[in-house]
Each structure stands twice: as structure tokens, then as C-alpha cells.
């Protein structure tokens with residue numbers, strides 16, 4: 001079984017991610033992994049931290065001579081900002097006077113719930129782990145999952161469909177328009193529609209002026225996913241449930257939608273369900289669809305259409321013009337603490353969500369096709385694709 005988890009504090013020495021159950025024999029391109037890490041750092045509305053960090057994957061184990069060897073993979077990402085935090089956030093007891101307290105919890109952040117849960121007198125340790133910095137570690141192993149999926153013919157990318165009130169969420173953007181976004185060397189807001197992207201920039205400019213923050217919606221698209229990943233047989237093996245959980249687990253995501261799920265709830269069945277046709281040489285099995293409102297999943301199983309998952313991001317909870325809060329020590333009303341922060345992270349969250357979708361699909365593909373080596377997995381996958389062709 002493919003398993004993964006991460007470790008690390010936002011201003012600690014490093015982030016670490018672990019990936020276990022990955023087949024042997026997959027070539028790992030360092031450049032590909034680092035490019036995804038770079039993509040996650042981009043976007044208009046990022047804060048000062050991204051000028052400090054330049055994320056690079058340092059593989060510690062599980063890869064030898066450029067290929068996976070079936071052993072657990074550990075990857076380390078250095079936090080360059082650690083140089084500025086060594087004294088205030090040391091591993092050893094250190095000097096209490098240098099400790100940077102977070103004296104009042106920020107509404108919307110994990111600060112208050114975390115401090116209550118772990119019995120901390122303030123929120124420093126909470127935000128250190130709750131921070132979206134952690135998503136960089138997921139992107140590193142997500143890139144490995146993408147390389148694996150590529151071998152099976154599957155690609156995963158994202159684009160932004162809304163920032164604040166600027167939205168193209170009512171339109172389906174074709175895969176061919178999403179691919180070039182990932183190849184850009186200057187990222188604004190990762191929207192395929194240039195005019196809409198300018199409106200999105202204006203939404204960010206507005207909150208930059210007012211000391212506020214802004215959220216939005218990204219969409220992850222998994223292209224050329226064969227029918228048959230996930231199953232309706234058991235509740236926790238449904239692909240839509242797994243994807244929803246994976247994307248919801250990202251910092252600041254408050255809702256997840258598969259296909260046109262939200263609009264569908266307000267529409268009659270005749271306007272929602274994707275009618276079925278047949279064209280001998282089309283797709284994986286010859287069956288065709290008039291549209292893809294299902295987002296590529298029916299009954300918890302991939303149906304051969306593109307998988308489309310949307311993540312709805314609340315606005316960043318650190319505000320330059322802070323909301324009302326309470327001092328942890330005195331319990332007196334005060335403004336919430338402010339620390340350097342981003343004001344918009346929708347494109348970055350999209351890249352992190354690509355990683356989560358890729359890891360989820362890789363897990364499902366390995367469940368379906370098995371294999372300890374890439375050769376074995378690919379052979380099993382090819383056999384299944386032939387079976388679909390002759391269905």
C-alpha cells in the first residue's frame with residue numbers, strides 16, 4: 001500500500017516527507033521535482049517568505065542511480081529561514097527571552113483550537129505546524145507520484161478559476177489550455193483566461209491596499225485516467241471520497257467539489273447527467289459522453305473522462321488589519337496577532353492539490369494494478385487497457 005506523511009515546522013530546520021510502498025525502477029528527474037516545488041512558490045499575492053525560500057528536493061533514501069529501488073523514500077527540504085529562527089525556535093531549551101510568542105489567536109487560523117488542544121499558553125508551536133509551508137513536502141512526493149502516473153499515461157495539472165469575486169467557474173477550460181500554464185516561467189494567477197487573470201490581479205491589489213486577504217477556487221485536472229480506479233464496494237475506497245479528503249486536507253481549503261457537483265445540486269437530473277454514446281475507437285473503451293458534469297467519477301469509480309476536482313480556499317487568516325481577538329495571558333480584548341504573511345495563495349494551493357490528487361491516484365493505481373517493480377505495474381496496466389479495448 002502506498003503510504004506517505006510529512007514532518008517539519010515552518011521555521012524549523014527542514015521539512016521531511018516519507019513515501020513508502022512505491023514500486024522499484026521508476027526514473028526520478030530531480031529537475032521535474034524541483035520545478036513543481038518552484039511552481040508552488042509562485043503566484044501574485046505571495047509574501048516576503050517566498051523571497052527567502054528556494055525549495056529543492058534533497059533525497060535521503062529510496063532512490064539510487066537515478067531510480068526508485070522499492071525502499072521507503074525520504075526527502076528533505078531545507079528551510080532557509082531557519083537561519084533567522086535558530087535562537088527563537090531551538091530544539092534545545094534555549095533562551096526563553098528570545099522565544100517569539102504569538103500572544104493572541106488569529107480568527108480562522110489553527111491558533112486557538114491548537115493551543116487549547118495541546119495545552120500551550122500561546123500559539124507559536126501551533127502555527128509552526130499548521131502553516132501551509134508543510135505543503136511543500138507534499139509537493140516533493142506528489143511529483144514522484146506524477147512521474148509514476150505518467151508511466152501509465154496519466155497527467156495531473158491545475159489552474160485557477162476564481163480569486164475573490166473574479167471567476168470563470170461557470171466555464172470548462174480544456175486540458176490543452178491548462179498545459180501551457182504549467183510551462184510558464186512567470187506566474188501571475190495561473191488562470192487560462194488572460195482577461196479574467198487581470199481581474200483576479202485586481203482582486204489581490206484591492207486587499208493589498210486594504211490590509212485584507214482573499215481566497216478563491218482552483219481546479220485540478222487528471223487527464224487520461226482509465227475507467228476503474230476506486231470502487232463503490234466499500235465507503236472508504238470510493239475515489240471521490242479519497243480525493244475530497246486529500247484536497248480538503250490542504251491548509252485553507254474549506255470545500256471540495258467534484259465536476260459540477262455544486263451546480264448539480266440545484267439542477268434537474270436531465271441537465272446534470274452525462275449522456276452515453278459509443279464510437280468504436282474513442283477513449284479507453286469506445287463509450288463516449290456528451291459532457292463531463294460528473295468530473296470523471298461515477299459511483300466512486302473513475303469513468304474514463306477527465307477527473308476534475310475543485311478546491312475552495314478561504315482567505316488567508318493572517319490580516320494586516322487584524323480582526324478582534326483575546327490576549328492569551330490577560331484574556332483582555334486585543335487585535336489578533338500579525339506576522340508576515342501571504343495575501344493570496346490560490347495558484348500555490350492548486351499545485352499542492354495536484355500533489356494530493358497525484359498521490360491519491362497513484363495509490364488507487366497501485367491497488368488496482370499491483371506490482372513491486374514499474375515493469376510489473378505497467379504490464380498489468382497494459383493488460384487491463386487491452387481488456388477495455390476489447391470489452
Ligand code: EPS
Nearest residue numbers: 047049130131132133136339340341342
Ligand atoms: C504561512 C505564513 C507565511 C507563508 C507560509 C504560510 O510564512 P511566514 O510566517 O514564514 O511568513 O509564507 O507559507 C510558506 C512558507 C510556504 O512555503 O508556502 C502560514 O501562517 O500558514
